[in-house]
Amino acid sequence: MVDITTDVMVIGTGPAGSATAALLASYGVDTFIINRYRWLATTPRAHITNQRTMEVLRDLGETVEEEAYQQATEQDLMGENVFCESLAGEELGRMKSWGKHPLSRAEHQMSSPCRMNDLPQTFMEPLLFKTACSRGAQSRMSCEYVSHIQDADGVTVTVKDRLMDKSFTVRTKYLVGADGGNSLVAEHAGLPLEGKMGVGGSMNILFRADLSKYVAHRPSVLYWVMQPGADVGGIGMGLVRMVRPWNEWLIVWGYDINQPAPVVDKELATTVARQLVGDPTLEIDLISASVWTVNNMYATHMQKDRVFIMGDAAHRHPPSNGLGSNTSIQDAFNLAWKLAAVLKGQAKPKLLESYSQERAPIAKQIVTRANQSIGEFGPIFEALGMDGGVDHDKIKRNMDGRADATPAAERQREALRKAIAFKKYEFDCHGVEMNQRYVSGAIDADGQKEPAFEKDKELHYAPTTWPGARLPHVWVFDKLGKQHSTLDITGKGHFTILTGIGGEAWVEAAQTLSKSLGIEVKTRVIGPRREFEDHTGDWARTSEISDGGCLLVRPDQHVAWRSFKTSPDAEKLLSAALKKILGY
Numbered sequence: 001m002v003d004i005t006t007d008v009m010v011i012g013t014g015p016a017g018s019a020t021a022a023l024l025a026s027y028g029v030d031t032f033i034i035n036r037y038r039w040l041a042t043t044p045r046a047h048i049t050n051q052r053t054m055e056v057l058r059d060l061g062e063t064v065e066e067e068a069y070q071q072a073t074e075q076d077l078m079g080e081n082v083f084c085e086s087l088a089g090e091e092l093g094r095m096k097s098w099g100k101h102p103l104s105r106a107e108h109q110m111s112s113p114c115r116m117n118d119l120p121q122t123f124m125e126p127l128l129f130k131t132a133c134s135r136g137a138q139s140r141m142s143c144e145y146v147s148h149i150q151d152a153d154g155v156t157v158t159v160k161d162r163l164m165d166k167s168f169t170v171r172t173k174y175l176v177g178a179d180g181g182n183s184l185v186a187e188h189a190g191l192p193l194e195g196k197m198g199v200g201g202s203m204n205i206l207f208r209a210d211l212s213k214y215v216a217h218r219p220s221v222l223y224w225v226m227q228p229g230a231d232v233g234g235i236g237m238g239l240v241r242m243v244r245p246w247n248e249w250l251i252v253w254g255y256d257i258n259q260p261a262p263v264v265d266k267e268l269a270t271t272v273a274r275q276l277v278g279d280p281t282l283e284i285d286l287i288s289a290s291v292w293t294v295n296n297m298y299a300t301h302m303q304k305d306r307v308f309i310m311g312d313a314a315h316r317h318p319p320s321n322g323l324g325s326n327t328s329i330q331d332a333f334n335l336a337w338k339l340a341a342v343l344k345g346q347a348k349p350k351l352l353e354s355y356s357q358e359r360a361p362i363a364k365q366i367v368t369r370a371n372q373s374i375g376e377f378g379p380i381f382e383a384l385g386m387d388g389g390v391d392h393d394k395i396k397r398n399m400d401g402r403a404d405a406t407p408a409a410e411r412q413r414e415a416l417r418k419a420i421a422f423k424k425y426e427f428d429c430h431g432v433e434m435n436q437r438y439v440s441g442a443i444d445a446d447g448q449k450e451p452a453f454e455k456d457k458e459l460h461y462a463p464t465t466w467p468g469a470r471l472p473h474v475w476v477f478d479k480l481g482k483q484h485s486t487l488d489i490t491g492k493g494h495f496t497i498l499t500g501i502g503g504e505a506w507v508e509a510a511q512t513l514s515k516s517l518g519i520e521v522k523t524r525v526i527g528p529r530r531e532f533e534d535h536t537g538d539w540a541r542t543s544e545i546s547d548g549g550c551l552l553v554r555p556d557q558h559v560a561w562r563s564f565k566t567s568p569d570a571e572k573l574l575s576a577a578l579k580k581i582l583g584y
């Protein structure tokens, strides 16, 4: 006898789980989500919210996207990434980050209808969770996943209600483990993980203090403090992170992972804050303190039959590059429409295999990138003479030396400039955020070769409609001249074909196939006197197809298949592509 039945059960209400539930509920799927605690995130761990994640929120609806912007710190206040001896002390260098540099901002604006912003996890989770529950997801707090058993038809999950101290069982067709970096679901499903946990130790000190006088003139999310005595470990040096401008802060401070984790009391927290701010009389209002470990681990496979893992359960890495919550929400965007299509009988279960095929390589990529970014602080330490141990007097002499009028000091200044500029691979890494391209059974590239990246693929986004890539954003215009992103006229749980004048055969084919396959394929025609117009010519320059060609776009806005031109066999071609993608 089971107590609850559902179509999809989600373990965890973090960014991954809440996003999954919000998307599934929006697609009309019966969803049940639990969290072992009584409420959502209580500390603002994740914050950098990139454009691709904002596109997922936009796809959930204008109100969701708008609420995120209202609660976030805007992009203009994020990017004067300062390296200093202390907030009150000498500034050592600066790097315009997170799309603050005008050239980078132009790329951001051309790539997406959405803006990067700083949205602490304490705001993101309630927004996603509220969206899920208000659209029909069922939820239970203070309920802990204990175990699961799966068979050919479903999964039986045992849950412990921590309030009542009782167990209950849930029968679900699919189980999603979004239960974080210590995922029990991943462990119980026996999913393979590579790498190492606990490669560094860090502590978080969350506090209130008005630091406007040190920072408001150089607005940033991150202030990196490098001083004799700022011991290297964990994340590398002292970090003062803005949570709310300019009176709520999170200090991240490393500790030696080979020693027992320190107990961070008010006294230690105040000492660390005073040292990094550089004000020996600073009074802080301590909100909380916690310790955590830096991990370097990823799942090489994210599905075991009817069980899936996502988010930190599948990719465990340091906060560098701000990719954790972003990738978690993007995992959800990839899986949710596939589960919906299979549950509605529109696709075969084989479609679900593409989730791991598409997302496991991303898990590896971002874990590798985030850990590499920690290592790339090395040249800054070297340039400041901080790489030779903890001789504080020597470090002080080296740091002072950079102001001398000697050839050696000039070389040191040059080395520091270069080392700071190189950190764009952490702080302005637009390509890593936007260039996700998939190769899987749910993509039909039809033998077309992936276009080469002309610029550094980690730093720069390269738009393409090559099947597997995210549909490029371009503004197109309706009859009233109002602009809509190509991402706005696709997605929202549906397949869409984009075509132009001369592409009528694709429209007819899509309409016929919608009926015969029982899956609605929306049609959008772009061209003069059509539903959308390409007044600026940007679509013609970007689409990489002729007017009569066709792009088949998946519900998660990735191009699934394309034809360069019209065809007398439009229905046959589109049908073959759709069936392949849907796992027939």
Ligand SMILES: Cc1cc2nc3c(=O)[nH]c(=O)nc-3n(C[C@H](O)[C@H](O)[C@H](O)COP(=O)(O)OP(=O)(O)OC[C@H]3O[C@@H](n4cnc5c(N)ncnc54)[C@H](O)[C@@H]3O)c2cc1C
Pocket (backbone or CB within 6 Å): 011, 012, 013, 014, 015, 016, 017, 034, 035, 036, 037, 044, 045, 046, 047, 048, 049, 121, 143, 144, 145, 146, 178, 179, 180, 181, 184, 204, 252, 292, 310, 311, 312, 313, 319, 321, 322, 323, 324, 325, 326, 327, 328
């Ligand atoms: C200091 C810091 C800064 C960061 N900055 C960024 C950033 O700027 N941008 C970014 O994208 N990421 C950032 N991250 C990473 C980000 O916080 C994580 O990647 C993100 O929270 C992962 O989301 P998740 O939903 O997978 O897991 P989690 O947020 O860990 O959520 C897991 C959920 O599962 C629940 N759970 C666990 N076990 C059980 C169980 N047995 N039963 C029931 N429920 C269970 C938990 O209660 C929780 O609700 C940062 C992390 C840290 C530590």
